Amino acid sequence: MLxxxxxxxxxxxxxxxxxxxFNHMRFLKSLGPYSLDGLPDFRFETIPEGLPESDENATQEVTLLCESFRSFLLLAPFRELVKLNEWGSGVEIHNNVKRDEVEIIVRELMEGEKGKKLKKKTKERKKLAExxxxxxxxxxINLDNIAHQVLLRKN
Structure with missing residues (x-):
């Protein structure tokens, strides 16, 4: 992204x-408090996610994370992100999934025909992306075209 x-x-x-x-604070902590000073052309903004500022291990608290997603980060987009079925590169897991069902799904992805198809699609997408x-x-080329069009509108 950078x-x-x-x-x-x-x-x-x-x-x-x-x-x-929370992620912004972790970012600053990992790189140091003055790490953004060398990037004057970039702005860094934060949005609340509902996790307590005082708890460094807040992301380890599954219940707190779930409530945060529900209350602050909108559950519907998150579900769509996890689902990934529109591209055919994911598997759907129902809300009340049991451990043995997860094992079956993971085994199918790792060793089964569906996993082979997903791996093939992933390699094809990798080549397209490259x-x-x-x-x-x-x-x-598109990035250059967009930049050119936007800059023309500025002038």
């Missing part, structure tokens, strides 16, 4: 990173 942000910034865009408060992000690939 690479893309730098490319966009180089083309004249203003960049803002949005993190949850081609698209090549310096002369469609993503690079």
């Amino acid at each position: 690479k893309l942000a730098k490319l966009l910034r180089h083309r004249g865009f203003h960049i803002t990173f949005v993190n949850t408060e 081609n698209a992000t090549d310096p002369h690939g469609s993503s690079s």
Whole structure:
């Protein structure tokens, strides 16, 4: 993401990173309190996620995390993200799943036919992504086109 942000910034865009408060604090803690000082062209904003600021291990509390997702981060988009069925690159697990059912699903993904198909699709997507992000690939060309169009509108 930072690479893309730098490319966009180089083309004249203003960049803002949005993190949850908890992740932002972890980010600062891992890199040091002055780590963002060298990035004046980037803005870093935070949004609340409902986790207590005082508890460094808040993400280890499963009940607290679940309540946070439900209350602050909207459960529906999270479910869609986890589901991943639209691209055919995930498996659906029902709400009341049992341990042995998870084992069967994981085994099918690791050793079964469905897993082989997912692996093949993933390799195909990887190749498409590599081609698209090549310096002369469609993503690079599209990024240049977008930057050019946006900068033309500014002037």
